[in-house]
């Protein structure tokens with residue numbers, strides 16, 4: 093095959109079996125790869141209601157057809173599972189080098205089932221697969237785990253690992269890839285931990301052929317040429333100067349989303365870091381942009397922080413100390429904690445403490461004291477035990493649900509929907525809970541300025557279209573920063589690239605139809621898990637409190653939601669209609 097490797101690895105941790113299975117070409121053409129193929133396996137194989145941390149849940153990891161080819165910025169891969177944070181469908185995407193390494197071992201994906209009796213890690217070396225003991229790794233941080241596995245195996249191996257947060261099945265934990273890249277959001281680390289799976293080590297020496305090498309060669313030249321013009325901002329500053337743009341628009345989450353400006357945002361932005369602690373750039377596999385920066389401060393050598401960490405553990409908790417932020421970020425890397433969920437949970441704690449709901453003083457911008465609090469979260473000690481469950485559950489235990497900033501249990505990203513109102517519907521409808529990546533309308537509102545930000549009018553159709561287009565990007569898989577700046581980010585453009593890589597001629601309309609089918613499978617999965625349409629909403633704060641003179645109009649929001657359901661072929665309660673399921677070939 094071109095593009096796809098044509099195989100998946102099925103690992104059952106309960107009985108220790110490991111089987112390589114051929115991937116049906118028809119399934120690949122229907123689902124494309126990456127998130128799409130992983131969604132299809134989750135939907136087909138987990139029919140009953142699934143407890144996220146039970147033996148029945150599965151870890152489904154897939155790369156796309158572009159991984160391992162020279163297509164620019166295509167080293168990403170994704171994990172699909174049932175989220176212990178939301179209880180619903182979870183997709184999580186990660187950069188770095190693991191995806192191509194898996195493809196070079198002739199695997200498009202890995203499905204992990206069951207639960208091991210004792211800690212293990214999965215070793216993949218070309219066509220050698222083995223479950224090895226992780227007894228000596230259990231309890232260790234991500235950095236020590238990764239370096240030990242590199243020492244004990246081929247040092248060129250690419251490694252997924254969890255830290256103590258994942259081992260303790262904390263719903264805001266994540267899986268780290270080569271330490272600094274994350275399968276973030278939704279508790280991926282906890283799912284690994286629940287299976288006693290400490291790590292996956294992959295090393296492959298194969299290669300992935302493409303169908304039209306001349307096209308691909310030309311694509312690389314064009315991508316390289318565009319990098320220093322179209323993607324220069326990412327080259328120089330990565331995501332770190334986003335804070336300044338969102339601050340000037342008045343929508344930078346500050347003080348638990350109660351304000352939209354943070355006057356000292358420049359202290360924790362790339363313009364400051366580039367002068368102080370950044371020492372150079374890092375890139376994921378095959379990426380000409382290299383948006384990540386490595387930093388050295390005090391005794392810490394690390395990468396980042398990225399914008400989502402800057403807002404969540406910076407402006408949103410009133411922390412403007414650049415060195416403390418790096419230290420917190422590094423601690424989260426090693427423990428395996430999602431910085432976005434952590435920051436939004438801590439900002440709720442600080443507000444709840446200020447309002448007298450929580451005993452104990454957790455003051456805004458408390459700097460290094462946060463390090464002790466994070467240790468309590470991972471140690472499940474004191475208030476840390478409740479915080480480890482994420483902001484939804486913590487607020488249900490202690491009160492303050494109106495200012496617990498989440499959708500379906502997933503804490504919000506760094507774009508206040510009162511200021512970029514296209515994100516209101518995007519957050520409310522995302523199948524994994526609040527997410528800026530499923531329909532990143534904020535890019536058009538705040539960066540490209542092709543949409544008026546402070547209104548929800550006329551944005552339902554674009555939300556559906558963007559969700560489907562981004563789904564295709566997540567199936568192929570290409571980094572969003574590159575698809576936006578170096579490529580023709582359209583169904584037509586992606587159809588042409590898919591043809592050049594795999595030889596499959598799938599028209600833009602066919603691809604769009606496939607993405608609608610994938611969205612519908614995710615929606616059905618959530619409904620099966622007990623989700624109600626009443627959860628397609630936003631935190632109360634956005635409806636009842638103004639930010640810079642703007643709030644979310646509840647009536648218009650509800651009307652938009654009905655319009656969204658109609659465009660998604662759902663009934664008024666957001667359930668896909670029988671006719672739609674028949675036309676999509678789901679029944």
Ligand code: SF4
Pocket residue numbers: 165166187188326374375376377379380381382383384571572573574
């Ligand atoms: S732009 Fe950044 S995140 Fe995207 S592939 Fe390149 S280095 Fe990785």
